[in-house]
Amino acid sequence: MHHTDSHGGVRDEDLLRLDHQICFSLHAATRAFNGVYRVALRELGLTYPQYLVMLVLWEHGELPVKRIGEHLRLDSGTLSPLLKRLEAAGYVERRRSLRDERSVTVRPTTSGAALRERALGVPRRMAEVTGMDLEEVRDLRTRLRDLAAALDEAAQALDGGGGTDGGAR
């Protein structure tokens, strides 16, 4: 069972080692990114996911929870408590839609809109501190986007018609 090389002459052991490295690298990069934003966002009183939600709201002004979730690929299980905290902090306002009583519309308060001005410094400081120029940022964004798309597809493939054994959902 040591001679399998179904992928370009790479042995299973090396594959596992490489997987270790790639998994760890992604995991570490994410947490490093998170850490930098954590520091940069501390003075704004926002966590990184809360910042993402505010970015969406600043851009669109007012959105139902469902739409925010679509923009960020997050479900209500994550967003509901997060939005309650943003509301408690005074940054957003939630109210039941009159059109559709199931839907809840979220929008920045005056305070939340004002926060945007202070937030403008964040990406500027990130750019300074990482030393990445616009080209690099755009390139990274594109790569990550493609990667995410490939992975989302992969998850579907695995989950649905999936692998060697059954593994029904």
Place this chain on the structure above:
Amino acid sequence: MHHTDSHGGVRDEDLLRLDHQICFSLHAATRAFNGVYRVALRELGLTYPQYLVMLVLWEHGELPVKRIGEHLRLDSGTLSPLLKRLEAAGYVERRRSLRDERSVTVRPTTSGAALRERALGVPRRMAEVTGMDLEEVRDLRTRLRDLAAALDEAAQALDGGGGTDGGAR
């Protein structure tokens, strides 16, 4: 203040929009990656972070909690409960070091070692499903590693001297 272009003629609004895109892309890519592994690891009864720990243990055989934490950049606050769950699942064994009573040594049980054979299929299926060849994987790993290093440095700079005006370095 709409004319500020401290970074190559890019206005603050665009910077914020770009930050939105890059933040979201990384966040989404990470969660997508996580999702694929979640599916692939389901049959092994491991979560993604548990898989990372097992990868380290398979490679090194036996390590104190401290060393595992250094390999994965995780602290005892994260590792202690995770290792207790791995122990409850019967995959690892923990025992107090005789040399130093503060230290706890972790090593795979027979069952945990056997799990390695089944885990060999995981990176293979990941490779299949993402369609990335070895070169791409290695390239991505390198990029992520560099990014993480730059970000870790950045966090230090921000945290340490990076006060109100963000002058650091």
Place this chain on the structure above:
DNA sequence: ATCAATTCAGTTGTGCACAACTCAATTGGG
């Protein structure tokens, strides 16, 4: 008009990340 299926927000439970802390074991300076 009625009832079954769907949609949306929210809750519950599990696991991870991280800060701040406790406590025992070890180490080093006097």
Place this chain on the structure above:
DNA sequence: CCCAATTGAGTTGTGCACAACTGAATTGAT
């Protein structure tokens, strides 16, 4: 030798991600 500082594991509390579920509002088929 003794005590202060350090080290290593663990606990507590907060917040996020996600699965599975609840419950109310809406939609659709008959």
